[in-house]
Amino acid sequence: MKKNILITGATSGIGYATAKGLIEKGHRLIITGRERLKAENAKSELEKIAKDAKVDYLLADMSDAHSVLELVKQIHSKIEKLDVLINNAGLLSDEKKITKDGFEAHLAINHIMPALLANELKPLLQKSNDARVVFLTTGGHHFGKIDFDDLQSEKSFYAFKAYGSSKLMHLMWNYSIAEEWHKEGVKVYAADPGGAKTNMTDAMSSNYLPFPFKLLFPLMKLTVGGSVEKAAKSSIYLSTSDEVKDKTALYVNHKMKIVKSSKKSYDKEIQKKVKGKTKQWLEKIKSRYHNMYKINSGLDVNQNRCCH
């Protein structure tokens, strides 16, 4: 059965390879990107894969809550039902940045904005009889640590620390909501792509780590040389396989095997704290952009028909 699938950050890397694999299986896609030209190119290349391929693109900056809410509005105007949301866009950078909404950028792009997007698209997902939210996690979450006294990395910042912690946080948020969302008809899954050579991993340097871990960098770089096609398999599997249809809160590795994530990721107390903190952040966004929420309730979505 053809599914409506939304993939964030699908103009390059694993997201683009995931889109290719899903088009080959005959699904209808909406991809998101930041740059119009890149998104247009991705759409036209993807449409060459199959004669009846259906791909649309929307522009969104996943560091910016306003842009994410605009994306939500456009998706509501475009489709009546969403079967799968793939939260693929992600950040790993040694530049410390604070977003327009006042969040450290890794925290925003790897956790808060995917949570906002999933939350706001939930009503559309609930119209599907097999609704799934898949997000791209990393084996690096094993090294992540959620420091509730320094969630914004104000006291110390290293790229891998900010990345691993934000990915761990998103994983734990997913586990914390999984049961409740499953009852409401939406399943949540973590796809671990393993290591792939992409723009993100090409940019990695030993500066991403503090001393003495810097010394391990050459070894670490060896683990990210795989193909994007191989890395896309876990998200394609979780988006489409009937084997996982009745389960939620799964962690699937690059070999498409259901495995356990780190022991700390199952800590219920920390999950509860992550859930509470995330709720606060989403409420802060809601009060800042309360006018957008009126729009997203469906009042004027038809005035904004998008489609590229």
Ligand SMILES: NC(=O)c1ccc[n+]([C@@H]2O[C@H](COP(=O)([O-])OP(=O)(O)OC[C@H]3O[C@@H](n4cnc5c(N)ncnc54)[C@H](OP(=O)(O)O)[C@@H]3O)[C@@H](O)[C@H]2O)c1
């Ligand atoms: N590669 C690996 O070894 C590996 C391992 C584990 C997990 N992952 C995860 O896999 C996902 C895809 O990463 P990748 O390796 O394929 O890297 P990539 O090619 O650099 O892709 C990252 C994607 O995220 C998008 N993105 C970044 N910041 C964004 C923003 N502010 N707004 C909108 N889009 C934004 C990028 O868009 P632009 O093209 O516009 O920059 C790009 O499409 C990420 O979540 C990453 O954490 C990757």
